[in-house]
Amino acid sequence: MLIDEVKECSKCGICRSVCPVFLIANDEVMSPRGRLSLIEAMLEGVSISDIDTIRSCIKCSRCSVACPVGVKVERIVQSSRNISSEIPDNIKSVFKAALNPSEFKSLLGSSKLAMDIKNEHQLFCSGKAKTLTKNEEQLPLWQLPLLFHGNAYLPELAEKTILDNYPEYISPYIKERKKIALFVGCSVNYANTNIADSLIESLKKLGIGVFIPGGQICCGAPMLLYGDTSTASEMARKNISALRSDEFDAVITLCPACGVTMKSEYSQLLNEDIGNFVSKVCDASEFIYKSTDYMSRSNKPSDVSVTYHDPCYLRIRQKVKKEPREILGKSAHLIEMKDADKCCGLGGTLGIFHPEISTRIAEAKIESIVDSGADIVATGCTGCITFLKDQLRRHGINKEVLHTVQMINI
């Protein structure tokens, strides 16, 4: 029972020392202990007027790692979303559309809001940014992972998505040594297509056959954020069957949120044995590091310097720390920034619901990046990339932000 899990919290307060949101907000209602107490009250029948503070959890799991009792706070927060709020109809309809890629694409491509945001993006680029009106903020697409808070830098929607642009099978330049299924993820598929382009090109050179199974859809993370477990379960089922993990050496993700969702949420969502699917899913950096000969190749690092930012969902939730650093060190001069493992500030929906906290968390990260003196910032998450680009720009800093796989040099 959820209530039993919640009640295990000993209320010691240790989580106040690690929660990135609490450390900026300095308000118990935005601490893991506070969120659990609110969920506890709700489960006991108290009607809570404002669930915004529970939503301020970025699900990085730092608190769960620190918790002496072993309470899985991010899991409880997630489950609580099912009970804490009715999902607005407009958002529900977007989630439903996301089950069907062509419908979703048309929603993204042609809806008025997407155009508005496109226009705004152009306005921002030309230095005439405007803030969205209250009305616009309530539109459904606002909540999608691609779209961040008013005035923000947004990646441009691609003319052609990855799924449309590539055949289902891409053969390597050399003899095929292994074959993988690529889970593209929304952000890469619709906007940050160059990340997948880089990965595919590198894999071709490394002798890896790349399958981009059709029928794959959104991983379900945004639906889970809203507590829409039924849509998320449907997505899990569709993706598992589309990705046919049995036939491949690995299922590769480019976005740690997709990675976490598939690695640790799917089996719970479906409450059934999903075979070896989970063990096949890995982050692109894990695969390149462990399962290709890239690391043993004798290339000389260039003079370019790069610093690496750890995405919460990769470093803390997937324990991937060494792999991206080793990969970057192979092609450039890697400079470890101070507190590389601290959150960039985006934190999923935190950037949407609490932009002021989000921006303040980012300040320390921007300082670390600048202090590192590196030419390029690399990271492994499209959310972090988008947000870091936005924040660097706001600080007047002109630095390239790339995905780890874009730094691979063969």
Add this chain to the structure above:
Amino acid sequence: MIDKELYRKLETIVGDKFISDSDIDRICHSYDATKQRAMPDVVIKPGSAQEVSGIFKLANEYLIPVYPRGAASGLTGGAVPLHGGIALDMTRMKKIDIDEANLIATVEPGVIISDFQNEVEKKGLLYPPDPASNKFATMGGSVAECSGGLRGMKYGVTKDYVIALEAVLPTGEIIHTGSKTLKSVSGYDLTKLFIGSEGTLGVFTKITVKLVPPPERIETVRAYFPSIIDAANTVSSIIAAKIVPRTLEFIDEECIRAVGMYTGFAVPEGTKALLLIETDGSAETAERDAQKAIDICKSNHAFEVVKANSEAEKDALWEIRRMISPALYAISKGKVNEDVCVPRSNLTRMLESMEKIGEKYGLKIANFGHAGDGNIHVNILIDPTSKEQRERAEEAVKDIFSEVIDLDGTLSGEHGIGNTKSKYLNIEIGQVELELMKNIKKLFDPNSILNPGKIFHEG
């Protein structure tokens, strides 16, 4: 719900951003680390002594209780708003001012202890009090509870470092106690009276502490013993040899087993107790004392003594100590934690009695803690959902307390009395002394508006 007019007046003092009677704020300021819950009517986050003063004046006028809190990480209910009223969250006040010329620092109550320690360290100095909760507990809370921690044996506890306070009395006056000098005997020592008063006499708004230069070297030693008696005798022998380690931690078999199950940590077969010893000072002193301590361990039948040769090895030796708390939770969903303290020469007898009490009530008791100052954390492991076990544990606690008092000890070394131990206070404190304390409370707080229900048992 509080009077609307009072709410408006309070709002005028702190501003609408720092007062709330919303359900979420009230729920999140209703508890502390004892898991007790009592809802305040309103949550206020003052930003200055003047604001606290204004709040107290109104609280007296309207006779509404005020419950100050820092991180609410206390273990005896000190911050729980038992009778509702105002939860006074002091965590907005976070200034740190280090005076290197005088080796002192003045901090506001909301500063996190480790944030302060880090700032002090940057200046090449040390603030020695080091409670295990230093990463989240506040300076205000640690002064109110007189926190101790791991370095108590050599460096003392919070009260040995606080030299002056700015405090707001429950009646609203802002007072200054002590002096920024290291010596001062002008009048009664009100500073010491406030330290450990558990938020019942006033609210601190500035805390002045002394700092010391850090030791040049720290040596870390871990020793395994075939019996509790051997470990306890080692502690006595170390003290008798006139060595004052900075840390002398004891861990019993139950804790070792729990950590073993939790982390796979393995100890030599037959290990019944473990000591963690740290010596410090100049490189020469630290090394010499460590060697002496090692010899004493060996002559008291320790069958394995390890000294760390690097920071990483030190960290590894400390791992077991850090893992006790999560490990105990892993083997038992609930624990009743008492932090009794006895004169060090009685440590062996105390640990023997804990074993007997455990047997008598059929309960597992895990002991660990600061053996160097006789302060042992006694953890009765129970299933918190079993009423019968909770009752048995309560009986055991009574036995533990009376045993500790028989051994010239005290109910609480560093956690305070709060409301969880208030009914036992008369086991230790005599009638006359208790009356004196109650009269002091009355003098400071005639309307009993500040943290009512704490220290003194409500009949």
